[in-house]
Amino acid sequence: MGVKNISIVTLGCSKNEIDSELMKGLLKNNNYKIVNLLEEAEVIVVNTCGFIKDAKEESIEMIWEMSRYKKEGKCKYLILAGCLAERYSSELLEEINEVDGVIGTGNIKDIIDIITELEKGGKKVQKINNINESYLEKINRQSFRPTEYVKISEGCNNFCTYCIIPSLRGKHRSRKMEDIIEEVKYLVDNGVKEIILIGQNTTDYGIDLYNEYKLSELLDRLNKIEKLKWIRLLYLYPDNITDELISSIKNNNKVLKYVDIPLQHINDQILKNMNRKTSKKNIINLIANLREQIPNIIIRTTFIVGFPDEKEKHFYELYDFIKDIKFDRLGIFTYSREEGTPAYYFENQLDEKTKEYRRNKIMELQQNISYSLNSKKIGKIYEVLIEDIYEEDLYVGRTYMDSPEIDGVVFVKAYNKLEIGEYVNVKVTDYLEYDLIGEIIDEFSK
Numbered sequence: 091m092g093v094k095n096i097s098i099v100t101l102g103c104s105k106n107e108i109d110s111e112l113m114k115g116l117l118k119n120n121n122y123k124i125v126n127l128l129e130e131a132e133v134i135v136v137n138t139c140g141f142i143k144d145a146k147e148e149s150i151e152m153i154w155e156m157s158r159y160k161k162e163g164k165c166k167y168l169i170l171a172g173c174l175a176e177r178y179s180s181e182l183l184e185e186i187n188e189v190d191g192v193i194g195t196g197n198i199k200d201i202i203d204i205i206t207e208l209e210k211g212g213k214k215v216q217k218i219n220n221i222n223e224s225y226l227e228k229i230n231r232q233s234f235r236p237t238e239y240v241k242i243s244e245g246c247n248n249f250c251t252y253c254i255i256p257s258l259r260g261k262h263r264s265r266k267m268e269d270i271i272e273e274v275k276y277l278v279d280n281g282v283k284e285i286i287l288i289g290q291n292t293t294d295y296g297i298d299l300y301n302e303y304k305l306s307e308l309l310d311r312l313n314k315i316e317k318l319k320w321i322r323l324l325y326l327y328p329d330n331i332t333d334e335l336i337s338s339i340k341n342n343n344k345v346l347k348y349v350d351i352p353l354q355h356i357n358d359q360i361l362k363n364m365n366r367k368t369s370k371k372n373i374i375n376l377i378a379n380l381r382e383q384i385p386n387i388i389i390r391t392t393f394i395v396g397f398p399d400e401k402e403k404h405f406y407e408l409y410d411f412i413k414d415i416k417f418d419r420l421g422i423f424t425y426s427r428e429e430g431t432p433a434y435y436f437e438n439q440l441d442e443k444t445k446e447y448r449r450n451k452i453m454e455l456q457q458n459i460s461y462s463l464n465s466k467k468i469g470k471i472y473e474v475l476i477e478d479i480y481e482e483d484l485y486v487g488r489t490y491m492d493s494p495e496i497d498g499v500v501f502v503k504a505y506n507k508l509e510i511g512e513y514v515n516v517k518v519t520d521y522l523e524y525d526l527i528g529e530i531i532d533e534f535s536k
Contacts, residue, residue, distance in 0.1 A: 092209050093122075093132035093133050093166055093167070093205065093209065094121075094122060094123050094132065095122075095123050095125045095130050095131050095132045095133070095164070096117050096122050096123065096124055096125065096131060096132070096133045096134075096135065096205075097124070097125055097126065097127075097128050097130075097131035097133070097134050097135070098110045098113060098114060098124070098134075098135045098137060099128075099134065099135070099136045099137065099152060099156060100137045101136070101137060101138055101139045101145070101148060101149050101152055101172070102137070102138065102139025102141065102145060102149075102172065102173065103139065103141075104239040104286070104288055104324075105239075105241060105244075105288060105289075105290075106137050106139060106172055106173075107239060108239055108240075108241045108288075109137060109171070109172070109195070109198050110135075110137045111231045111232055111233055112198055112226045112229050112231075113135065113137075113171070113198050113201045114232045114233075115229035115230050115231060115232055116198075116199065116201055116202060116226075116229060117201065117202070118232060119229070120202050122205075124232065128156070128159050128163060128165075129159065129162075129163040129164065130163070130164060131159065131163065131164065131165055132164050132165060132166050132167070133165070133166065133167045133168075133169065133205060134156050134159060134165050134167075134168050134169070135169045135170075135171055135193075135201070136149070136152055136153055136156055136168070136169070136170050136171070136172075137171045137172040138152070138153070138170055138171065138172035138173060138174035138175050139172060139173055139174060140172070140173035140174030140175075140176070140177045140178070140254070140258065141173060141254065141255065142423070142426035142428065143426045143427075143428075144426070145174075146174055149172075149174045150174075153168075153170065153182070153186060153189065154186075156168060157186065157188035157189070160188050166208075167190040167191065167205065167208045168188050168189050168190055168191075169189075169190060169191040169192070169193060169201075169204060169205075169208075170182055170189055170191070170192050170193070171192075171193040171194075171195075171198060171201075172195065173195060173254075173255075173258045173259070175192045175193060175194060175195075175218070176194040176195045176196075176218055176221065176258045177254070177257075177258055177430075179192040179194065179216055179218045180216075183214050183216060189214070190208055190214055190215065191204045191207075191208055191214060191215040191216070191217075192214075192215070192216045192217070192218060193217050193218075194217060194218030194219060194220060194221065195221055195258055195259055195260075196219075196220035196221045196222065196223035196260065197217040197218060197220050197223070198226065199223070199226055200217045203217070204217060221245070221257075221258065221259060221260035222245070222260035222261055222263065223260075224263065225241070225244055225263070225265050225269075227265070227269050230276065231273075231276070231277065234277065234280040234281050234282055235282070235511075236281070236282065236283045236284060236475060236477065236510065236511035237282070237283065237284040237285075237286065237475070237477075237494055238277050238282045238284075238285055238286070239285070239286045239288050240270060240273060240274060240277070240285050240286070240287055240288070241265070241288055241289060242264065242265055242270055242287050242288070242289050242292060242295050242305075242308065243262060243263060243264045243265060243289035243290070243291070243292065243294065243295050244259060244260065244262075244263045244265075244289065244290070245259045245260040245261045245262045245263050245290060246259065246261075246262055246290035246291050247261055247262040247291075247294065248290075248291060248327065248365070248366075248367070249365055250354070250364050250365050250366060251363065251364055251365045251431060251432040251433040251436070252364060252394065252397065252425060252426075252428065252431055252433045253428075253431060254428050254430055254431055255290055257430055259290060262290070262291065262294050262297075262298055263298060264294075264295050264296050264297070264298050264299045264300075264304075266299065267296075267304065267307070267308055267311065270308065270312075271308075271311055271312065271315070274312055274315060274318065275315055278315055278317045278318045279317070281511065282318075283318075283319040283320060283475065283511055283513070284319060284320035284321075284322060284475060285312075285318065285320070285321055285322070286322040286323075286324055286493065286494075287308075287321065287322070287323055287324065288324050288325060289325060290325065291325060291326075291327045292305060292323060292324065292325050292326055292327075293305060293326045293327045293328075293329065293330045293331055293335070294327070294330060295308060296308070297330075303330055303332060303334075303335070305335055305338075306332070306334045306335045306337070306338035307338075309321065309323075309335075309338040309339070309342050309345050310338055310342060312344070313342035313343065313344045313345060315344075318344055319344065319513065320344060320346055320475070320490065321342070321344050321345045321346065322346045322348055322490075322493060323339070323345070323346075323348070323349055323350065324350040324493065325350055325352065326349055326350060326351050327351070327352065327367075328351050328353060328368050328372065328373060328376055329367040329368055331351070331376060331380075336379065336380060336383050336384070337383075339384060339387075340383055340384045346490040347384050347386050347387045347388065347490060348387070348388040348390070348490055348491060348493070349380065349387065349388075349389055349390070350390040350391070350419075350493065351376075351389065351390070351391050352391060352392045353368075353373055353391045353392070353393060354366060354392065354393055354394050355393060355394060355397065355400075355404075355408060356370050356373060356393075356407060356408050356411040357370070357400075357404040357407050357408065358370050359404070360397055360399075360400055360404055363397065363398070363399065363433075363436070364394075364397065364433075365432075370411075377389065377415060388418040388419065388490070388491045389417055389418055389419070390417070390418065390419035390420065390421075390493065390496075390497065391417055391419070391420055391421075392420070392421040392422070392423065393408060393412075393420070393421075393422050393423070393452070394422075394423050394424070394425050395408070395422060395423070395424060395425065395445060395448040395449050395452065396424045396425040396440045396444060396445030396448055396449070397425045397433070397440075398425070398433055398436035398437065398438050398439050398440065399436065399437070399438040400425075400440060400448075405448050408452070409451065409452060409455065412452060412455060412456065412459075413455060413459075416459050416462075416463065417456070417459070418460075418463060418491065419460075419491075419492075419493075419496075419497050420452075420456045420459075421496065422449050422452045422453055422456070423449070424442070424445035424446060424448075424449050425440070425445060427439060457523050457524075460498075460523055460524050461521070461522075461523045464521035464522070464523070464524075464525075464526060465521055467518045467521060467526060468518055468519070468520070468521065469517065469518065470517070470518050471515055471516065471517050471518075471531060472489040472490070472491075472500070472515070472516055472518065472526075472528075473489065473490070473513055473514075473515055473516075474487035474488065474489055474500050474502060474513065474514055474515070474516045474528075475487050475488050475489075475511070475512075475513055476502065476508045476509065476510060476511065476512045476513070476514060477494075477499075477510060477511075478510065479510075480501060483503060483504060483505055484501060484502070484503060484504075485501070485502040485504055485508050486499050486500070486501060486502070487499065487500050487502050487514070487516070488500065489516075489526075497524070498522075498524035498525040498526065499525050499526075500516060500518075500525065500526045500527070500528055501525065501526070501527045501528070502514065502516050502528055502529070502530060503519075503527075503528070503529040503530070504529070504530050514530050514532070515530065515531050515532050516528040516529065516530055516531065517529055517530075517531045
């Protein structure tokens with residue numbers, strides 16, 4: 091009797107979550123059982139992240155943690171998937187005896203073959219170097235939370251000098267529009283209310299398949315799906331945000347007035363050294379245009395501090411820009427020096443202490459900005475998606491202004507029982523640095 095019970099542990103980004111869902115679908119189609127209890131798993135798959143130093147360390151720690159189930163649980167085989175597995179497959183197989191197999195980012199379709207080969211006995215199994223593989227279509231997802239991610243493309247053609255992703259995920263590859271729409275309809279039919287469109291760079295959607303940017307058309311078509319409530323956009327690189335796309339965000343009622351635009355820096359020389367295809371002037375014009383066209387838009391961004399040769403004047407140019415623009419949502423990373431990227435070899439690398447100081451200084455600034463912006467929301471009414479119960483009569487939810495896990499939440503006071511996945515109207519009564527507090531306004535009029 092072969093192994094039956096499989097557990098998949100997912101680390102890293104939402105793109106990895108989708109890869110795990112695809113593997114679960116393949117396994118289920120081949121009569122394997124997905125189990126949540128690691129003690130019961132005969133095969134454990136760790137879907138790793140290998141993007142930056144912290145993510146790599148977290149992945150290694152999780153691999154060691156999972157390896158103990160080969161002694162304490164029922165685990166016969168430990169398999170690694172994801173970016174770290176693609177990047178360091180041979181080293182992981184050689185240095186961690188408990189690891190039996192490795193699947194690269196473009197080889198998730200081989201999960202069944204790997205398990206079959208391992209069961210035949212003997213050697214460790216390695217399937218990598220297929221980074222430009224097409225997306226696995228027609229595999230039914232196994233998870234139906236109120237909010238689900240949908241990958242519209244894979245890979246990236248930007249080749250930013252600090253980023254290893256093109257080497258791990260391949261060139262930019264868009265999915266066919268019909269396949270995306272079919273998947274979204276399937277999710278909505280199974281109770282999903284909000285879909286979040288993701289890719290390494292969603293702005294480039296369609297350019298490889300249709301020879302033109304097609305994200306605006308995709309939004310127009312998804313907006314027509316009857317039972318779908320919210321459509322959220324992440325990872326819009328600033329280079330190709332067209333007037334047509336802005337118009338689609340503005341005019342489609344299901345498309346949330348929320349954009350995530352990774353900007354990474356504002357100084358023109360640093361942007362050039364990063365191989366970013368934009369400039370300070372273009373960024374300022376884009377933000378002004380977005381805010382003019384869509385007055386209630388929420389703009390989220392990320393920046394990198396401590397990039398090689400980032401002088402104090404460059405940092406303060408970024409600091410003053412953030413202070414002036416007042417982004418609604420902002421993430422800040424210290425530059426991670428990654429082998430295999432051009433920036434690894436750049437001169438004038440900064441020390442970790444300087445990087446951390448700059449990161450903390452901007453985080454403190456953003457905390458104050460966020461607190462000030464939240465103070466202006468007192469008395470306003472927002473539609474909130476209920477996601478969890480915090481304590482008796484107190485629920486946790488999100489408005490259109492917040493993406494799950496990376497942004498804030500709304501604590502909702504309610505005296506009637508609310509359902510997870512329900513939408514309610516909430517009046518803001520108080521605020522914290524990143525979160526809001528409110529009460530339902532239509533609770534007794536339902």
